[in-house]
Amino acid sequence: MHAFRAARNSDLPAVIELLVDDALGARREIVSTPPDPRYAAAFAAIAADPNQLLAVAVDEADRVVGCLQLTFIPGLSRAGMWRGQIESVRVSRSERGSGLGSRMIEWAVERCAERNCGLVQLTSDKSRADAIRFYEKLGFVASHEGFKRDL
Amino acid sequence: MHAFRAARNSDLPAVIELLVDDALGARREIVSTPPDPRYAAAFAAIAADPNQLLAVAVDEADRVVGCLQLTFIPGLSRAGMWRGQIESVRVSRSERGSGLGSRMIEWAVERCAERNCGLVQLTSDKSRADAIRFYEKLGFVASHEGFKRDL
Numbered sequence: 001m002h003a004f005r006a007a008r009n010s011d012l013p014a015v016i017e018l019l020v021d022d023a024l025g026a027r028r029e030i031v032s033t034p035p036d037p038r039y040a041a042a043f044a045a046i047a048a049d050p051n052q053l054l055a056v057a058v059d060e061a062d063r064v065v066g067c068l069q070l071t072f073i074p075g076l077s078r079a080g081m082w083r084g085q086i087e088s089v090r091v092s093r094s095e096r097g098s099g100l101g102s103r104m105i106e107w108a109v110e111r112c113a114e115r116n117c118g119l120v121q122l123t124s125d126k127s128r129a130d131a132i133r134f135y136e137k138l139g140f141v142a143s144h145e146g147f148k149r150d151l
Numbered sequence: 152m153h154a155f156r157a158a159r160n161s162d163l164p165a166v167i168e169l170l171v172d173d174a175l176g177a178r179r180e181i182v183s184t185p186p187d188p189r190y191a192a193a194f195a196a197i198a199a200d201p202n203q204l205l206a207v208a209v210d211e212a213d214r215v216v217g218c219l220q221l222t223f224i225p226g227l228s229r230a231g232m233w234r235g236q237i238e239s240v241r242v243s244r245s246e247r248g249s250g251l252g253s254r255m256i257e258w259a260v261e262r263c264a265e266r267n268c269g270l271v272q273l274t275s276d277k278s279r280a281d282a283i284r285f286y287e288k289l290g291f292v293a294s295h296e297g298f299k300r301d302l
Contacts, residue, residue, distance in 0.1 A: 042233075120302060126294060141300065143297065144296075145293040149272075
């Protein structure tokens with residue numbers, strides 16, 4: 001069985017490995033020992049922000065086999081509704097197809113409900129056909145265009 | 152000429168009016184005097200969070216004619232890149248087509264650059280055909296599906 005918990009500093013190398021082992025991440029991440037200081041800085045910024053939760057899925061041996069980031073966003077629209085946002089979802093290659101991804105997302109949705117969010121949102125690259133089917137199966141509706149502009 | 156600045160408590164009724172005066176907002180917002188306490192609570196949560204910026208566009212008489220919310224999100228992926236997220240963009244009916252929307256978005260993008268964000272992201276409901284053309288013209292790429300799941 002897997003457990004889900006907030007990431008600790010010591011999980012950082014394993015989380016970076018998950019980010020790298022991905023079709024799009026392979027060309028966007030930097031692997032080194034020790035990790036590039038920008039990862040540690042980002043980890044610290046996430047840990048310091050009560051509206052951020054970097055979570056990991058671990059196996060019986062406490063090995064990191066999945067990760068995601070949750071952001072809780074206060075907003076005025078929809079009568080002051082909070083929203084939960086899921087980002088950077090990764091499941092280790094060995095666990096893909098095992099149902100871990102679904103359980104991890106449902107765990108994240110429960111955290112959003114605990115924080116009184118009225119909706120959960122995420123975007124998925126249109127090239128990730130499997131991910132898009134995965135989220136649709138979990139009850140997410142692709143009602144929006146997801147726009148990005150690089151700086 | 153318009154100015155852009157952080158919203159103040161006294162702007163709240165005008166911002167709610169902007170949110171209501173919208174095809175989708177009309178059925179999602181609540182108008183009352185004084186404003187429903189949920190709006191004030193959301194405003195306070197935004198003001199208390201250094202990674203949130205609720206901004207308004209004002210005219211020469213300091214009347215609110217536009218608004219948007221910016222969220223600055225730290226993240227591990229893309230080598231610890233921060234991202235800026237734009238939400239709840241509204242322009243008053245009297246100012247639509249004047250170019251105010253573009254100037255407001257460019258102002259928001261500059262705030263993201265100041266905060267060292269590597270990209271700016273937003274989602275737009277697929278039913279908002281005009282908004283989708285607007286963001287494409289401003290250099291945003293609809294590379295992602297935007298998923299929502301109500302709680």
